[in-house]
Amino acid sequence: MKFRVTHQDPHSSARAGVLELPHGTVETPVFMPVGTQASVKSLSNNELEALGAQIILGNTFHLYLRPGVDVLDYFRGIHGFMGWNRPVLTDSGGFQVFSLSKLNKVTEEGVAFKSPVDGSAHFFSPESAIDIQRSIGADIMMCFDECTEYPAAYDRAAFSVGLTSRWARRCRDRWLEGDTEKQALFGIVQGSVYESLRRESAEALQELDFPGYAIGGVSVGESKEEMQAATGWATAFLPADKPRYLMGVGAPEDLLAAIEKGVDMFDCVMPTRNARHGNLFTRYGRINIKNARFAKDGLPVDPDCGCPACRNHSRAYLHHLFRVGELLSQRLNTLHNLYFMIQLAIRARRALCSGTYTGFKTAFLQDYHQK
Secondary structure: OOOEEEEOOOOOOOOOEEEEEEEEEEEEEEEEOOOOOOOOOOOOHHHHHHHOOOOOOEEHHHHOOOOOOHHHHHHHHHHHHHHHOOOEEEEOOOOHHHHOOOEEEEEEOEEEEEOOOOOOOOEEEEHHHHHHHHHHOOOOOOOOOOOOOOOHHHHHHHHHHHHOOOOOOOOHHHHOOOOOOOEEEEOOOEEOOOOOOOOHHHHHHHHOOEEEEOOOOOOOOOOOHHHHHHHHHHOOOOOOOOOOEOOOOOHHHHHHHHOEEEEEEEEOOHHHHHHOEEEEEOOEEEEEOHHHHHHHOOOOOOOOOOOOOHOOOOOOHHHHHHHHHOOHHHHHHHHHHHHHHHHHHHHHHHHHHHOOOHHHHHHHHHHHHOO
């Protein structure tokens, strides 16, 4: 993996960069659609490419459970399995182990947990998390970490930072045993909403000299102000010459605020999840397409949008599809929301390259927050 910053905003920490990976080049800032189980819900690979998706996510926890490591090994990884030829990033499975599985037990060695699929017993260690991600074959993989709940007391968050740092060293050691040219490994900064812990975590990871760094433990229930503060603390203590990835953040206003703090990469299930519930992004804020006021609305969801839904269909049609439960509703809504987020990152990059990011962000938010 190679990363270089190509443009730096003169008024903030925002920057544009280029990330070179085994399966292609990614221009940052970038929004990455989430393909939890080797699929971005309801969309084909061709549609993702047409939307401008440069890189997608796979989920280690879910792919380990289904289809399983043996299947992924048979197809020599996720690229061959799902027929996706562009870069893939995988999370470590840590968040899902703690949030989705029942009866998990954390020790220094790792986490024992029950599968939410069939109740079977499993164990993730830092080493096994790396081994599973090797089988997945992602261009970028994550260290196994402990994501604290919110709110978390200082002592609880401090314990998590220490454990995450020790696990990160074990992950790095396991990664160094393999072909580091094929897969980059990112460390994950934890520390909840405590500045001193965010600094401690970032500095401990820097000592391990990872190719890149992620910021975890945000968007878990804290306020937007707390999330932005935690993001700013982490980026301030991370090296400027390596990529920074904010995990699980995807509201348009949050993405732009984090870019301003120096974040390069984003993912979130929000665009696809919102789409399935009829909540759609527009230039002037979100709308809920199931509302009765759209029943005879002949306009596209967003007149400025170039997605397939807006180019070809009216709000009234999308309203009808949602109300009658047609599968096409999920597909068109998902196409729209992902296009909106991918293009927002692209527009932010263009503004950074032209030296106009502050004005772009201000103008976007003025429109987006109109009532």
